[in-house]
Amino acid sequence: MKRKMLYVGSFDPITNGHLDLINRSAKLCDRLIVGVAENPAKKGRYSVEDRLHMLDLVISHLDNVETDSFTGLLADYAKRRGVEAVVRGLRATMDFEYELQMAHMNARLYRSGIETLFLMTDPAYSFVSSGLVSEVFLFGGNVEGLVPDPVLAYMKKIR
Numbered sequence: 001m002k003r004k005m006l007y008v009g010s011f012d013p014i015t016n017g018h019l020d021l022i023n024r025s026a027k028l029c030d031r032l033i034v035g036v037a038e039n040p041a042k043k044g045r046y047s048v049e050d051r052l053h054m055l056d057l058v059i060s061h062l063d064n065v066e067t068d069s070f071t072g073l074l075a076d077y078a079k080r081r082g083v084e085a086v087v088r089g090l091r092a093t094m095d096f097e098y099e100l101q102m103a104h105m106n107a108r109l110y111r112s113g114i115e116t117l118f119l120m121t122d123p124a125y126s127f128v129s130s131g132l133v134s135e136v137f138l139f140g141g142n143v144e145g146l147v148p149d150p151v152l153a154y155m156k157k158i159r
Ligand code: PNS
Pocket: 008, 009, 010, 011, 037, 039, 072, 073, 074, 075, 101, 102, 103, 105, 106
């Protein structure tokens, strides 16, 4: 049986923490969809097109990974794409309560046995978030090593 999983997030922009999770998740399944959530209520720093482009810049070495974007409920999208599990990363303790709440809500919405699968973020990136990275970058701070090099080059190009 082919195993299909979905790694979902805002990826605004993709960080090295995200990329590590993509690499590791891709080994756990036959097909990994990296789904960029487009939330009209949450204005992102980068457009969905730019976020997808930055993802595509760094996943070309993984032949079982594809990128996509979606609007609306994650639960509906996961069902539509026919995945067995939705992957989320956990950084130390700070993500736990929010993730637990979302996982319970999604389990209620899935009603079809889709699992939420948590992977611990690499400790080297446990303090890294897209929001923090883009704020530091915006004010001219050095974010080298926190986002993949091609992503940083693109952020500089479209600044
Ligand atoms: O990377 P993020 O911003 O922490 O990802 C959050 C995300 C995209 C997983 C969450 O906002 C989401 O699922 N958005 C889609 C709308 C939805 O389903 N909301 C209810 C979640 S229980």
